[in-house]
Amino acid sequence: MQTLGNGDGKEFASHAPGYWAGNGGIAPGLWNDWKWQLKNRVTSLAQLEKFIDLSDEERSGVLLSGDKLALAVTPHFFNLIPRDNPNDPIRRQVIPRIEETWASPYDMADPCGEDSHMPVPGLVHRYPDRVLFLVTDRCAAYCRYCTRSRVVSGVGEQELHTDFEEAFRYLEQHTEVRDVLLSGGDALIFSDDKLDKLLTRLRAIKHIEFIRIGTRVPIFLPQRITPELCAILARHHPLWMSVHVNHPRELTIEVKRALECLANAGIPLGNQSVLLAGVNDDLETMKTLVHKLLICRVRPYYIYQCDLINGSSHLRTSVAKGIEIIEGLRGHTTGYAVPQFVIDAPGGGGKVPINPGYVLYHDNEKIVIRNYEGKIFEYPEAGDDQTVQFAPQREYHDEYLYS
């Protein structure tokens, strides 16, 4: 195993060829070919058992959860999984477990309420000036907690039938839409040509100022981030990208190179993590992750409280854990390294920022605040003649509790 780093826990490793080293190994040309990686994904119980020792929970999970979300892991990502530890944080994210078939009373099929905000099949228009464009239902690998598992991977309870022409027509007519987020599924598994055509079509709509791609491909399939792809993406600026890394070990040498290639193409990179039990629900893991992200020129952007997706209760943590992690980062490390912790309000309320309580008191005369060390400070309010409105939090709270 090749590693880069100075032994402080923030090393970047390369595991290739790992489990694929047998029978004379695999030619580097093939290993580095993203189409080979996709063709050779681990997708069956037999393949899994060839490489790793499955626990009973995993074996039953693979057999029983296949009609919810497919199993698929690229060889690159699979090499991060140890042979004999079912509780490994990488393994918990991509290997099904029997708990996925358990129903919790809070579980939902569509926790973000996307289907009820879809004016055109595949286009979610929930916020005034931006849309989510679900361009495919396929990903390089599948995350067991995926918020869109109802449609993603093609085996869930719904099918995605994106109507591209209708979506383009809708976008042309809705001049208030200035921001389009491409997601799915994962747009970066499209061929160069298909992606270029899609971006060119969007760029022809003059009021679209800003395009974002939400993707886990640089992590699951860093081989996809070729110089040719980066050159195509750079033709469609301003184009931003949100990647999805949950654990510091996911940031390998290959992933670091891929992220640097994207950054060199002028693409601002942000990271979205999901807070997951047994994966990243502790401060030290998160701190290592955000530091490694900055080394890779990626700004930690969001930590999501895990959505109430069907069969994910074993991966969900308390909200308090997320607040504790932010409390341990804010002020204690570089501000750029501190993501915003959010809950995507169940049923379609959008992202709500959740912060430790830094404001102790606030009225028209002063605000009383505490810093990261718990020291208390007072700052005077402007004292101008404006009437400042504060959210009557207490009243909302009482109304909710006693209604």
Ligand code: SF4
């Ligand atoms: S990459 Fe994103 S869309 Fe695909 S399975 Fe993972 S969370 Fe879901």
